[in-house]
Amino acid sequence: MTGSAFIPGDLFLALVQHGKTVSMAVVKSTSIIQDGRSVRDVVAGTIGNPQANIKLVGQIMHLEATSKMQATGILTTKPVIVTVPGILVELVNPTVVDARGRLSEQAAKGLNSAGTGWALRNSSLDFLLAKLSQSLSDTTAGLRAIPKVGESVHFPYKLPQGQVALKSESGTALVATNPAQRCLYCPEVPKNWRAHIGAHILRHLRGSGEPKAKKNTPGQIHDSMPCGLCGRSGRPECEVTMKPNSKKSDSDMKTDYQYYTQFQYKTADEGKSKGSCRNVPIICGLCPGPARQHDTVPGIWRYNMPDHLRMHHAEYALPQQPEGLPLPYSVRKSMEISQEEEAAMGVRPEFILQPFTQVASAAAGGETLKRASESSGGIAKRGRR
Ligand SMILES: [Zn+2]
Ligand SMILES: [Zn+2]
Ligand SMILES: [Zn+2]
Numbered sequence: 001m002t003g004s005a006f007i008p009g010d011l012f013l014a015l016v017q018h019g020k021t022v023s024m025a026v027v028k029s030t031s032i033i034q035d036g037r038s039v040r041d042v043v044a045g046t047i048g049n050p051q052a053n054i055k056l057v058g059q060i061m062h063l064e065a066t067s068k069m070q071a072t073g074i075l076t077t078k079p080v081i082v083t084v085p086g087i088l089v090e091l092v093n094p095t096v097v098d099a100r101g102r103l104s105e106q107a108a109k110g111l112n113s114a115g116t117g118w119a120l121r122n123s124s125l126d127f128l129l130a131k132l133s134q135s136l137s138d139t140t141a142g143l144r145a146i147p148k149v150g151e152s153v154h155f156p157y158k159l160p161q162g163q164v165a166l167k168s169e170s171g172t173a174l175v176a177t178n179p180a181q182r183c184l185y186c187p188e189v190p191k192n193w194r195a196h197i198g199a200h201i202l203r204h205l206r207g208s209g210e211p212k213a214k215k216n217t218p219g220q221i222h223d224s225m226p227c228g229l230c231g232r233s234g235r236p237e238c239e240v241t242m243k244p245n246s247k248k249s250d251s252d253m254k255t256d257y258q259y260y261t262q263f264q265y266k267t268a269d270e271g272k273s274k275g276s277c278r279n280v281p282i283i284c285g286l287c288p289g290p291a292r293q294h295d296t297v298p299g300i301w302r303y304n305m306p307d308h309l310r311m312h313h314a315e316y317a318l319p320q321q322p323e324g325l326p327l328p329y330s331v332r333k334s335m336e337i338s339q340e341e342e343a344a345m346g347v348r349p350e351f352i353l354q355p356f357t358q359v360a361s362a363a364a365g366g367e368t369l370k371r372a373s374e375s376s377g378g379i380a381k382r383g384r385r
Helices: 124-140 171-175 193-206 265-270 302-312 329-334 338-346 379-380
Strands: 012-017 021-034 037-039 054-060 060-066 068-074 081-083 087-091 094-097 116-121
Touching: 012 054, 012 081, 012 116, 012 124, 012 171, 021 124, 021 171, 068 124, 087 124, 116 124, 124 171, 193 302
Parallel strands: none
Antiparallel strands: 012 021, 012 087, 021 037, 021 054, 054 081, 060 068, 068 116, 094 116
């Protein structure tokens, strides 16, 4: 299939890390990224070529051994999305089968309405698992190159006796010998990953000078809406969703597992002490709420709020754009970064952003304005327009 086109909808195999184990997943591609841009198709034979710089995005399928000879894969209703570099992908040519009657009752519930599944030969799965494990050992990026996901009912695949199926022994060994994750942007092994990346992001946003990018890394923090966990933008697995009507915000934030380090949401949001990194996803008070009570809305990293406002609520005033409607007090408050925090994140004094006071008063915004610490208040500053 060297010369044929690979298109969204085609299947591929990839190694995925879950906890301390690496195993193979069957993935249905949803999009193809080449040189950072989404493309409609690529020549199948070029996917593994590092120069082609291809990444495949797709949904992990449910897979079951349905006979000694073959396994049947189906799409699930709540797919896990992964992004995999082309050099760590193997393509498969499955047979399309009617999956009804082949799968366990539990899996059959997740069948798409047509009941379509993909049958794969066990022998070729084993062969391709060995090939992928070899490629993983060979790549310099190592484990950083493969997606990390949380365990679910559909993945990792299990053997009838409950052990992990299609496990990569060499990949799993790599996890054991490589526990600490180095920063993507400097040589450190951060203890508090979120705060460390947050510091890189804030310094970049303020133009306050960042160390030179390491080799074999994403390079610089991305300019637009960088993910608070990896500093990159536009990756589907970095998307954060939040439940606005939930009381326990800790468990209701969902995101990128690859760089996800557990943190107490409330503590991180409020800041443990003066100067703590408060870059956590928040809910924008200007965006429409969820359509239904239990729906989720996108979470926006606090440091990215000015960017978000510029792109989605340009009618409001910002430090960089003083003309416009005064920001509602609660929105301003939600995106506030203290001078102590800027300094603690390593922003040099001359680049620290001065407090922005062009916000709505109680009268204009219909909200209570806490005047105690704001001697001149919002009204006086607004009068300058
Ligand atoms: Zn760093
Ligand atoms: Zn990310
Ligand atoms: Zn918004």
